[in-house]
Amino acid sequence: MKILVIMGSHRKGNTYNAVKQIEEHFKSIENAEFQYLMLADVNLSHCLGCYTCFLKGEEYCPIKDDATSIEQQMHDADGVIFASPVYGMNVSGLFKMFVDRFSYIFHRPCFFDKKALLITTAGGIGQKEVLKYMDLVASVWGFDVVNQIGLMTPAGIHIPKSLVLENEKKLKEAADKFQLALQRKEHKSPSLYDVLYFRGARGSFEELGGISPRDYEYWKGNGWFDKRTKYFVDVPINPIYNILGSVMEIYVRHQIRKLIADGEFQY
Structure with missing residues (x-):
């Protein structure tokens, strides 16, 4: 070891x-x-x-x-x-x-x-x-x-x-x-912050694939953009954390799309 x-x-x-x-x-x-x-x-x-x-x-x-x-x-x-x-x-x-x-x-x-x-x-x-x-x-x-x-x-x-x-x-x-x-060996279940980070980052990196292609390809290659994926690793997740994570991801995607529509991000 x-x-x-x-x-x-x-x-x-x-x-x-x-x-x-x-x-x-x-x-x-x-x-x-x-x-x-x-x-x-x-x-x-x-x-x-x-x-x-x-x-x-x-x-x-x-x-x-x-x-x-x-x-x-x-x-x-x-x-x-x-x-x-x-x-x-x-x-x-x-x-x-x-x-x-x-x-x-x-x-x-x-x-x-x-x-x-x-x-x-x-x-x-x-x-x-x-x-x-x-x-x-x-x-x-x-x-x-x-x-x-x-x-x-x-x-x-x-x-x-x-x-x-x-x-x-x-x-x-x-x-x-x-x-x-x-x-x-096994990984412990994530905290609420961990889940919120994952879902927020997923929404961000998928929406900004044209600006941050390296991040996009990395997340895509790990299968983290798959909607069935709830966290970085396959471990039990508190159902409430998952719901709150979904809300976070929806909010992040909405905000980024708005910024793109307003011309704040240039592809």
């Missing part, structure tokens, strides 16, 4: 040590290879916002860095641990640059056969905000997020023993859940 850790920290501090504890416990119950991708050490450039990856494809991106290799490492892994400290109530700049660099995956998600574990550390507050953002990114990219952990790791002071034990318990439980999810 292969686990890829994407580390959004400049140093091997609290966030790195937390993942190492997960690795230690995980390996005590499962034979696994942990590979650490330290974002501070790879050649990953800032996104230029040129839309080339959206409109033509990521292979036409003018930036020549390690992005292709990094994406392949995510595909090769059985599971991915996304880890970032809290910086200014958000992920670190390194982690945000990583997300921006792979923005095209928001349009063309591809990791539905992968499990993800999310970890953040903070001296005080911000864990909820960071985990919410990381969950959004990983879920839209297709990852099945099996658990998320926010740890309080105060800097420059003695950490109370009770907090150390609490953090250790969280990490052990996370390792257990991650291991079980990797063994289970």
